[in-house]
Amino acid sequence: MFKKASLLSPEQALQKARHYCGYQERCHSEVREKLYAAGLRKPQVEAALATLIEENYLNEERFAIQFTGGHFRLKHWGKVRIRYQLKQKQVSDYCIGKALATIDDEAYLAALGRLAEKKWEELATETNLLVRKSKWQEYLLRKGYESDRIATVLPEM
Secondary structure (H helix, E strand, O other): OOOOHHHOOHHHHHHHHHHHHHHOOOOHHHHHHHHHHOOOOHHHHHHHHHHHHHOOOOOHHHHHHHHHHHHHHHHOOOHHHHHHHHHHOOOOHHHHHHHHOOOOHHHHHHHHHHHHHHHHHHHHHOOOHHHHHHHHHHHHHHOOOOHHHHHHHHHHO
């Protein structure tokens, strides 16, 4: 996206960052990383970030909500994994909480039920019931669902 460090002025890097943020929602850390890669120094990066926030190109809350919705709907991730990924992107706890609150509980449980049922059927060739349960539970945990929610689905299997 950005050219070699010596070729971009702060104004050029800001314009590139506007385009980068206009294409899809970005978190502050992603944009900060790109600006540093463009060769800007800390004061220039902070000024560019402030400008992008003022111009509403960057909005951490909006990013967290969009990220949460997309990863829940498309990748069927649970709240634990979504929270972890947002933490990795240095999103604030407030924004993470607000974004996770947008997930409807009924839809969340329905998604967990569908995933659990699908995985249980995939493991039908497993003859040892304990191994089958273990693999099934590990899969759902990796997807980011809470162990207490998984335990409520288990009796149905």
